[in-house]
Amino acid sequence: MTLPKKRSCLEEIKPYVPGKPIGEVKRELGLQDVIKLASNENPLGPSPRAQEAMREAIPEVNYYPDGNCFELKKSLAVYLGVEEEQLIIGNGSDEILKLLAETYLEPGDEVIMPQPSFSEYEFVTRIMGGRIKYAPLKSDFNYDLQTLLGMVSERTRFVFICSPNNPTGTIVDQQSLDEFLQALLPGIITVLDEAYYEYVTAKDYPHSIDYVKNDKPVIALRTFSKIYGLAGLRIGYGIAPFSLIQDLNRVREPFNVNHMAQVAALAALEDKDHVNRSLEMVEAGREQINVGLQKMGLEPVPSQANYFFVDTGVDSQELFHAMLRRGVIVRTGDIFGFPTYIRVNYGTSEQNERFLTALQQAREELT
Numbered sequence: 183m184t185l186p187k188k189r190s191c192l193e194e195i196k197p198y199v200p201g202k203p204i205g206e207v208k209r210e211l212g213l214q215d216v217i218k219l220a221s222n223e224n225p226l227g228p229s230p231r232a233q234e235a236m237r238e239a240i241p242e243v244n245y246y247p248d249g250n251c252f253e254l255k256k257s258l259a260v261y262l263g264v265e266e267e268q269l270i271i272g273n274g275s276d277e278i279l280k281l282l283a284e285t286y287l288e289p290g291d292e293v294i295m296p297q298p299s300f301s302e303y304e305f306v307t308r309i310m311g312g313r314i315k316y317a318p319l320k321s322d323f324n325y326d327l328q329t330l331l332g333m334v335s336e337r338t339r340f341v342f343i344c345s346p347n348n349p350t351g352t353i354v355d356q357q358s359l360d361e362f363l364q365a366l367l368p369g370i371i372t373v374l375d376e377a378y379y380e381y382v383t384a385k386d387y388p389h390s391i392d393y394v395k396n397d398k399p400v401i402a403l404r405t406f407s408k409i410y411g412l413a414g415l416r417i418g419y420g421i422a423p424f425s426l427i428q429d430l431n432r433v434r435e436p437f438n439v440n441h442m443a444q445v446a447a448l449a450a451l452e453d454k455d456h457v458n459r460s461l462e463m464v465e466a467g468r469e470q471i472n473v474g475l476q477k478m479g480l481e482p483v484p485s486q487a488n489y490f491f492v493d494t495g496v497d498s499q500e501l502f503h504a505m506l507r508r509g510v511i512v513r514t515g516d517i518f519g520f521p522t523y524i525r526v527n528y529g530t531s532e533q534n535e536r537f538l539t540a541l542q543q544a545r546e547e548l549t
């Protein structure tokens with residue numbers, strides 16, 4: 183069979199390899215009891231109120247969803263203190279990243295992203311034929327915004343700042359970001375990926391919405407996939423000045439966010455109890471994991487998110503398989519360029535205990 187030639191920019195793109203699903207591990211290894219701590223999902227599940235809202239919405243799915251997400255935007259606008267016109271809802275915040283690239287990137291345009299960080303920035307850039315400049319994080323995995331600034335050229339369209347950064351859990355502080363935005367040339371959009379915003383406890387975490395209110399070329403991205411526990415529905419949102427939102431709406435599919443996702447997100451936003459329980463679980467998990475790792479002589483990167491990045495001292499692929507045999511799925515650091523690190527999300531206290539035991543046994547097996 184002869185197919186037409188693929189677009190040349192696709193040569194550099196490899197299909198995304200997601201965190202291994204639980205069902206796959208059970209099938210492949212014949213295990214009954216498997217836990218996944220590899221994709222920063224919420225182990226407490228979706229909010230009970232979101233589940234109820236979805237049950238009630240089942241008879242309505244013969245209709246197309248509201249293409250404008252009217253109810254959800256109304257509720258989010260109040261919650262965030264912004265105008266509804268400053269919001270865009272996406273099929274996951276991943277979709278909003280793609281809309282940004284489709285809206286603003288011509289072939290050969292450049293973006294700047296930290297290294298290591300979230301691979302989706304590379305994907306959306308490459309698919310439009312854009313070029314990527316990588317700015318390494320400092321040795322403590324904090325941002326070096328001066329380095330990012332120094333990489334700006336006439337072709338730069340976006341600077342991606344992931345805060346808390348995936349996979350390191352580190353954040354950019356308010357003052358550094360203020361100074362960075364002050365110094366950045368006009369005509370460049372700063373994409374502030376705040377997927378883990380709700381978990382942050384640091385006092386100097388930036389108020390990103392103020393930049394939007396002051397009409398800076400900034401878009402803040404948030405999601406219902408993490409603390410709200412709705413990753414399987416695919417729904418996230420962007421907060422940006424109206425003119426930027428208007429541009430994005432030109433490329434957005436008319437019914438990009440499905441009805442179940444809209445209904446569940448609206449209910450989840452109002453379920454403060456579920457959010458608080460999820461936060462408490464992560465805070466307790468951080469303590470439990472730090473103590474457990476310390477006993478093994480390991481020190482995770484200080485994290486403001488629901489996951490941590492740690493140097494295990496052994497090959498992360500071998501470790502991954504040794505832990506998989508014990509029914510624990512983690513994310514290997516090699517994909518981020520750190521072959522002895524793993525990224526793991528905090529689980530329930532039993533899951534954390536199981537992780538620590540599996541890690542200890544796996545490391546003994548490998549050394």
Ligand SMILES: *Cc1c(COP(=O)(O)O)cnc(C)c1O
Pocket residue numbers: 222273274275276277300344347348375377404405406407408413416417418
């Ligand atoms: C999980 C994650 C997202 C959210 O993706 P969704 O498409 O909303 O599920 C965005 N950015 C980062 C850095 C993430 O880790």
